[in-house]
Amino acid sequence: MLPNTLCKELSSIVGREHILTSPEDLVAYSYDGTSVEHRPDAVVSPLDVEQISRVMQICNREAIPVTPRGMGSGLAGAAVPMSGGISLCLTRMNRVLNLDAENMMAHVQAGVVTADLQAQVEARGLFYPPDPSSIKHSTIGGNVACNAGGPRCLKYGVTGDYVMGLTVVLADGRILQTGGKAIKNVTTYDLKNLFVGSEGTLGIVTEVLLKLIPLPKFARTAMAVYPMLEGASATVNNVLRAGVLPATMELMDHTTIGTIEEYLRLGLPTDAAAILIIEVDGGDEDTVTKEIETIGRVCRESGASEVRVAKTEQERNDLWRGRRSVSPSLARRRPNKLGEDISVPRAAIPEAIRRIKAVGDKYNLPISVFGHAGDGNLHPNILYDKRDPAEVRRVEQASRDIFGIAVELGGTLSGEHGVGVLKLPYLGMAESPIEIELMQAIKRVLDPKGILNPGKKFPCSC
Amino acid sequence: MADARNIWQGIQLPSEEQYLACIRCGLCLSVCPTYRETLRETDSPRARLMLFRKVIAGELEMSHGFTDKMYRCLDCLACNAICPVGIKPGDLALAARSVIHQAKPQPWIKPLIFGGLFPNASLMETCMMPMLLYQRLGIQRVVNTLGLTRRLPTRLRDYERMLPSLPVRSLRHRLPETTPARGPRKYRVAFFLGCFQNMIFADASAATVRVLARNGCEVVTPKNVKCCGMPHLGYGDVATARALARHNIDILEKLDADAIITDCATCGSTLKEYGAHLLADDAEYRDKARAFSVKVKDVAEFLGAIPLREPEHPLKTRVTYHDPCHLRRGQNVWREPRRLLQLAGAELIELREADWCCGSAGTQAITHYASSMQILARKTENVAKTNAAIITAGCPGCQLQLGLGAQRAGLKVQVQHPIQLLDRAYNDR
Ligand SMILES: Cc1cc2nc3c(=O)[nH]c(=O)nc-3n(C[C@H](O)[C@H](O)[C@H](O)COP(=O)(O)OP(=O)(O)OC[C@H]3O[C@@H](n4cnc5c(N)ncnc54)[C@H](O)[C@@H]3O)c2cc1C
Numbered sequence: 001m002l003p004n005t006l007c008k009e010l011s012s013i014v015g016r017e018h019i020l021t022s023p024e025d026l027v028a029y030s031y032d033g034t035s036v037e038h039r040p041d042a043v044v045s046p047l048d049v050e051q052i053s054r055v056m057q058i059c060n061r062e063a064i065p066v067t068p069r070g071m072g073s074g075l076a077g078a079a080v081p082m083s084g085g086i087s088l089c090l091t092r093m094n095r096v097l098n099l100d101a102e103n104m105m106a107h108v109q110a111g112v113v114t115a116d117l118q119a120q121v122e123a124r125g126l127f128y129p130p131d132p133s134s135i136k137h138s139t140i141g142g143n144v145a146c147n148a149g150g151p152r153c154l155k156y157g158v159t160g161d162y163v164m165g166l167t168v169v170l171a172d173g174r175i176l177q178t179g180g181k182a183i184k185n186v187t188t189y190d191l192k193n194l195f196v197g198s199e200g201t202l203g204i205v206t207e208v209l210l211k212l213i214p215l216p217k218f219a220r221t222a223m224a225v226y227p228m229l230e231g232a233s234a235t236v237n238n239v240l241r242a243g244v245l246p247a248t249m250e251l252m253d254h255t256t257i258g259t260i261e262e263y264l265r266l267g268l269p270t271d272a273a274a275i276l277i278i279e280v281d282g283g284d285e286d287t288v289t290k291e292i293e294t295i296g297r298v299c300r301e302s303g304a305s306e307v308r309v310a311k312t313e314q315e316r317n318d319l320w321r322g323r324r325s326v327s328p329s330l331a332r333r334r335p336n337k338l339g340e341d342i343s344v345p346r347a348a349i350p351e352a353i354r355r356i357k358a359v360g361d362k363y364n365l366p367i368s369v370f371g372h373a374g375d376g377n378l379h380p381n382i383l384y385d386k387r388d389p390a391e392v393r394r395v396e397q398a399s400r401d402i403f404g405i406a407v408e409l410g411g412t413l414s415g416e417h418g419v420g421v422l423k424l425p426y427l428g429m430a431e432s433p434i435e436i437e438l439m440q441a442i443k444r445v446l447d448p449k450g451i452l453n454p455g456k457k458f459p460c461s462c
Numbered sequence: 463m464a465d466a467r468n469i470w471q472g473i474q475l476p477s478e479e480q481y482l483a484c485i486r487c488g489l490c491l492s493v494c495p496t497y498r499e500t501l502r503e504t505d506s507p508r509a510r511l512m513l514f515r516k517v518i519a520g521e522l523e524m525s526h527g528f529t530d531k532m533y534r535c536l537d538c539l540a541c542n543a544i545c546p547v548g549i550k551p552g553d554l555a556l557a558a559r560s561v562i563h564q565a566k567p568q569p570w571i572k573p574l575i576f577g578g579l580f581p582n583a584s585l586m587e588t589c590m591m592p593m594l595l596y597q598r599l600g601i602q603r604v605v606n607t608l609g610l611t612r613r614l615p616t617r618l619r620d621y622e623r624m625l626p627s628l629p630v631r632s633l634r635h636r637l638p639e640t641t642p643a644r645g646p647r648k649y650r651v652a653f654f655l656g657c658f659q660n661m662i663f664a665d666a667s668a669a670t671v672r673v674l675a676r677n678g679c680e681v682v683t684p685k686n687v688k689c690c691g692m693p694h695l696g697y698g699d700v701a702t703a704r705a706l707a708r709h710n711i712d713i714l715e716k717l718d719a720d721a722i723i724t725d726c727a728t729c730g731s732t733l734k735e736y737g738a739h740l741l742a743d744d745a746e747y748r749d750k751a752r753a754f755s756v757k758v759k760d761v762a763e764f765l766g767a768i769p770l771r772e773p774e775h776p777l778k779t780r781v782t783y784h785d786p787c788h789l790r791r792g793q794n795v796w797r798e799p800r801r802l803l804q805l806a807g808a809e810l811i812e813l814r815e816a817d818w819c820c821g822s823a824g825t826q827a828i829t830h831y832a833s834s835m836q837i838l839a840r841k842t843e844n845v846a847k848t849n850a851a852i853i854t855a856g857c858p859g860c861q862l863q864l865g866l867g868a869q870r871a872g873l874k875v876q877v878q879h880p881i882q883l884l885d886r887a888y889n890d891r
């Protein structure tokens with residue numbers, strides 16, 4: 001509970017109706033896209049940078065924890081206010097401030113829904129490529145704070161690759177503007193990138209300047225079917241070596257295929273060990289067609305038993321619908337799932353999947369593996385039932401084993417979902433003490449009182 | 463928390479399956495009109511589900527605030543359609559209202575009031591497919607009485623067998639315009655008289671009206687409604703279907719009913735489509751159609767959301783239930799009819815593949831005889847395995863088809879509308 005005087009002070013800044021304290025509101029802001037829960041003491045929804053600055057001044061003065069929040073689609077528990085305090089909700093700040101077609105940049109507020117931005121940008125013949133599967137229900141601010149990626153990252157890179165400048169409100173309310181429309185800039189440390197992927201622990205991202213590129217006019221999509229995992233993995237490198245850089249190379253394993261098929265009946269090959277969904281795009285139709293042909297050939301040479309190239313937009317949509325429905329169709333099999341997000345060197349993919357399957361057998365848990373094969377980012381999903389305590393314990397052990405596999409193979413715990421609270425206990429397996437100490441030191445400089453999203457991303461140094 | 467269960471004694475709660483599997487992904491936020499309006503998580507489908515869940519678990523009080531949040535849901539079902547896991551947050555918000563009603567009865571909150579009046583749609587040619595079918599069958603009946611049946615091919619004899627015994631007078635002439643509620647009036651509902659029901663299954667619809675009245679509904683039955691338009695849509699005649707839709711909206715809108723009830727699965731799913739699709743691009747009717755469709759309720763669905771009287775004469779019969787396509791997938795109504803049957807005291811035997819199509823699909827039995835009969839054979843086999851005395855289905859098309867299947871297989875099973883069983887359990891007749 002916030003003292004009444006504080007509530008009054010805050011409402012004089014953002015308006016009474018934008019401070020929520022009813023039990024229903026507190027429950028609604030107690031979760032994100034995971035099963036982690038903790039209620040805030042109040043929800044504050046500011047409208048602009050100045051309001052945020054004034055809110056932060058008060059919170060810093062009173063040492064009230066502040067957890068920034070976009071649309072709460074995060075998969076690490078990062079937006080859950082574990083220490084209570086204020087849930088700072090950015091969704092009202094959803095304006096595209098400027099679309100600069102000449103410099104190909106978009107200046108937006110942090111609460112813009114990513115899909116809305118994409119639609120506006122594409123209407124102008126431009127392209128904002130990052131495409132997390134949560135594109136319709138996540139914000140640019142959240143994407144920046146998690147450095148969100150998506151299937152297209154192989155060719156186009158992650159959110160951070162498009163951030164040209166940021167406006168950030170620091171813990172004490174100071175407003176930092178960093179970066180800008182100049183494409184090259186070496187006069188300061190790359191401060192903006194400090195905030196990319198910081199999960200709300202270093203400052204409140206309020207405005208973002210994003211780089212845009214010309215919209216590719218043509219795209220072709222193919223599905224390659226593999227009787228053996230190795231073939232799928234070999235394809236990834238063989239395609240790149242053949243001189244083609246596809247926009248996406250998405251992998252789904254046997255368990256995943258079966259689950260989607262059960263739910264959507266798209267006619268996927270349920271007896272395959274794996275399938276790859278590969279898409280090429282570009283500005284020239286002939287090139288795109290040639291590229292998809294090359295890919296078809298390389299897939300077959302690498303061990304694909306079948307390659308289906310989508311002939312119509314409907315077929316293409318079906319392929320993507322299958323991919324996008326992975327997560328939810330898994331949820332139809334068991335009541336709960338723990339979705340991991342490990343990242344390994346590309347060549348280690350078959351080994352990683354094999355070992356993960358062994359973990360599933362060891363703990364008697366179904367584990368489905370899918371992910372962005374092009375960049376070695378795998379999502380092993382452990383399916384379980386939370387109501388069975390013994391099973392929950394096995395899930396914890398299995399997920400620790402999976403992290404172990406990632407690290408042993410030269411990879412890491414999270415490729416795109418972030419650490420939040422869910423991966424905190426395992427951080428030491430992947431990050432060196434020096435890295436963790438440095439992060440703590442940076443945190444102390446920017447947020448000496450430790451009010452910004454405390455207890456997330458790395459262990460607190462206090 | 464430990465005694466959360468006690469709080470709910472005697473109250474019908476939605477099953478855990480309806481909400482436990484929500485992965486909280488947030489996709490439903492993207493389509494929810496109330497969320498998009500306020501940009502507040504509390505007004506989102508995900509939150510409604512979560513709040514309800516917390517209330518059931520005893521972690522949140524069933525306060526005025528909670529009630530308000532549940533009633534803010536517009537019941538537009540957009541979240542139901544988009545949820546990739548198959549959760550229906552919209553339905554849960556409705557279930558929550560039912561729970562609220564059961565636990566702390568409150569004044570019925572009136573749904574949206576319709577917009578202003580507008581001129582009647584012009585009269586039009588309305589070709590009622592079921593009537594046509596009926597007439598053609600009627601001809602076969604004549605042939606039959608003349609003793610020619612044995613010389614007719616099986617196919618024609620099959621059509622003849624589909625016919626139940628005819629009501630003496632069509633329901634249109636028998637039902638009063640207004641049937642008063644028995645006991646205090648809690649709701650005012652409009653009953654949509656479907657063609658099939660009116661002409662062939664009048665007894666089922668008469669039962670529907672009685673059961674509604676029994677549960678505090680004043681039932682208004684306008685006699686000048688026309689076919690819902692489904693047969694026309696089925697035959698690609700969208701223009702007539704739209705004209706019918708406008709006509710029906712004009713008639714029913716005026717009644718200011720809390721709900722528009724139908725006991726025909728096909729009518730129900732069609733009436734519910736007026737707003738979402740059929741008149742979605744009709745500038746004049748779009749909004750009215752949307753408001754109209756929101757009110758349309760299958761009778762089982764409506765009864766599932768209000769507190770019901772216990773029947774005085776529970777049946778002890780072995781009964782099974784077939785899920786009509788237009789009810790289960792078209793309207794996601796499938797728990798409610800089962801609950802009605804259980805309320806009626808029936809021993810409910812779950813039918814294997816209960817939600818598989820029976821092969822009737824409108825007039826498939828006429829247009830695609832062979833495949834329709836194959837699908838029916840599979841259904842009939844499953845029906846036989848239940849050993850039930852009665853097979854129920856809230857759809858006249860299915861009822862005809864199931865009856866035919868039973869006859870073809872020589873099964874001694876009666877075919878009825880679920881509401882007829884509840885009606886029997888209420889009535890001493
Ligand atoms: C079905 C589904 C699919 C997903 N697919 C992908 C995917 O393909 N790729 C991927 O990378 N992720 C994916 N995610 C994860 C998630 O959507 C992303 O992490 C997204 O970027 C979170 O955005 P959000 O607005 O929902 O942020 P939230 O969940 O609200 O917050 C996430 C974190 O960002 C911080 N934050 C939010 N806004 C700000 C701000 N303005 N300033 C500072 N900090 C802020 C929060 O404090 C928190 O730490 C998926 C999630 C779901 C549910």
Ligand code: SF4
Pocket residue numbers: 483484485486487488489490491507508511544545546547548549550551
């Ligand atoms: S109801 Fe469905 S769409 Fe909404 S959060 Fe839950 S799982 Fe996601």
Ligand code: SF4
Pocket residue numbers: 493494495496497506507510534535536537538539540541542551552553555
């Ligand atoms: S049914 Fe209710 S919760 Fe679902 S989208 Fe419509 S208004 Fe939102």
